[in-house]
Amino acid sequence: QAQLVESGGGSVQPGGSLRLSCAASGYTYKPYFMAWFRQAPGKQREGVAAITTFGGNTYYAASVKGRFTISRDNAKNTLSLQMSSLQPDDTAVYYCASTFKAGAWSTPENYPNWGQGTQVTVSS
Secondary structure (H helix, E strand, O other), X not given: OOEEEEEOOEEEOOOOOEEEEEEEEOOOOOOOEEEEEEEOOOOOOEEEEEEEOOOOOEEEOOOOEXXXXXXXXXXXXXXXXXXXXXXXXXXXXXXXXXXXXXXXXXXXXXXOEEOOOEEEEEOO
């Protein structure tokens, strides 16, 4: 059974950086999309960034484009999210997710596999 485990969350001051990692295991076939979502208290879960397993095409939410970078290592089955210039609005639980579906990368309902989440807090 597919399993995703995130790590790397924590607290950082505005303007700081963090790197999230996601270790994937148990896949018989590689998923089409690997993605990062986040959910802040009282808000809906939103897509942050996604990458195709084959081709490495990347997609970003407008709010993070230019500040966050998604990458993957297919050999090591890991997904990463490098976050820079973090702001208080980036505070959320960040989730790693995967899907075999192509199409709307930022729709949470398209992703059947999720990690447990890791907290990112940006505060002075």
